[in-house]
Amino acid sequence: MTSTAAQISSKIKLAINIGNTMEASGGETAWGNPLITQDLVNRYKSLGFDAIRLPCSWDQYADKTTAKISSTWLDRVKAVVQYCINANLYIVLNIHWDGGWLENHIDEASKVAVAAKQKAFWQQIATHLRDFDEHLIFASANEPAADKAAQMDALMAYHQACIDAVRATGGRNAYRTVVVQSPSTNTEYAVSLWTNMPMDTATDRLMFEIHYYAPSQFAIITEDQSWGKMFYYWGRDNHSTIQPDRNATWGEEDYVDQQMQAMKTHFIDKGIPVIMGEYGAWRKTTPLDLPKHNASVTYWNKYVTQQALANGVVPFLWDTGSLIDRTTLAIKDADILDALLTTAGKK
Structure with a gap:
């Protein structure tokens, strides 16, 4: 447990989420993915990933009156963490959306009750997993929707409740790195709303987390919205003449540069490591200019990864089974994977 948060972050060049799995409402396989196995974790390691982010649900496995989490679920999470430790991977374990009990209640009226639940959950999680190393x-x-x-x-009360609960369990948790999230994990709110890190009895053991899906019309939405149409084409060399109304009108290279530089200036240069806990853009089948669209998607993933790393931000790709088949372990998108690995110096 000797490494600082900054020393740990320096060891992670490329990471991935096992998304839509342990955070799934209804159970680990409820959203169509198989159970996580040692073979899957080993596959990520063999490809060149250094860490896994494990989005996790807890509330659906907890008593609604006492907040006691099922021992069966705690044991299952512990087993998956052990898979990662066996593969010599770092693992980021969170409380994910989890029904929105915290995420959708960032307000004064909810603060006392939500902070108490946050404390209760983290006391149990941290105690059960206390013996794992850094x-x-x-x-x-x-x-957190702020x-x-x-x-x-x-929001700060919820983060403080987590940190205090983890530290109070003692042992290795007295020194374990803990990650706190920007308002809405948004890069702009990180600059405009975040004023200071929570208090911590450990020294240099906190990280800061943002997510990156800009522009949302390109990276997130899968159908046109009242506030904007989908973008199919992104990047200075990838605009389409066939569908010019689907070219990105904001959020291109200069915006990526600006946002990643802001994370460096406001956090990393001040000794606070930053992880980009989720990011990614995936292919659509509807564009008329498919070569330009596919080039755009590959380039977006490469460019965002490149600029994150150039500014010291640790990239964790959001994946729900689109990159690696979770059952066969086959590569499903070789172009994106190659772009990530090459950019991170893995090949």
């Missing part, structure tokens, strides 16, 4: 990292939340200064007191 490869295991805890993450307070996922995407976008106003008035919400920051509540």
Whole structure:
């Protein structure tokens, strides 16, 4: 447990989420993915990933009155963490959306009750996983839905409850790295709303987390919205003349540069490591100019990874089974994988 958060972050060049699995409402396989196995974790390691982020649900496995988490579920999470330790991978374990009990209640009226639940859950999680070494990292939340200064007191109370609960369990948890999330894990709110890190009895053991899906019309939405149409084409060399109305109109290279530089200036240069806990853009089948679209998707993933690493931000690709087949372990998108590995200096 001797490494600082910054020393750990320097060892992670490329990481991946096992998404839509242990955070799935209804159970680990409820959203179509198989159970996580040692073979799957070994596959990620063999390809060149250094860490896994494990989005995890807890509330559906907990008593609604006492907040006691099922011992069966705690044991299952412990087994998956052990898979990662066996493969010599770092692992970031969080409380994910989890029904929104924290994520959708960043407000003064909810603060006392939510902070108490946060404390109760983290006491149990941290105690059950206390003996793992520094490869295991805890993450307070996922995407806490805060976008106003008035919400920051509540958000900080939730992060503080996590840190205090983890430290109070003692043992290796007294020194374990803990990750706290930006308001909405948004890069702009990280600059405009975040003013200071929570208190910690350990020294240099906190990380900061943002997510990156800009522009949302390209990276997130899968159908046109009232507020904007999908972008199919992204990047200075990838705009389409066939569908010019689907070219990105914001959020291209200059915006990526600006946001990653802001993370460096506001956090990393001040000794606070930053992880990009989720990012990614995936292919659509509807574009008329498919070569340009496919080039755009590959380039977006490569460019965002490149600029994150150039500024010291640790990239964790969001994947729900689109990159690696979770059952056969076959590579499903060789172009994106090659772009990531090459950019991170893995091949």
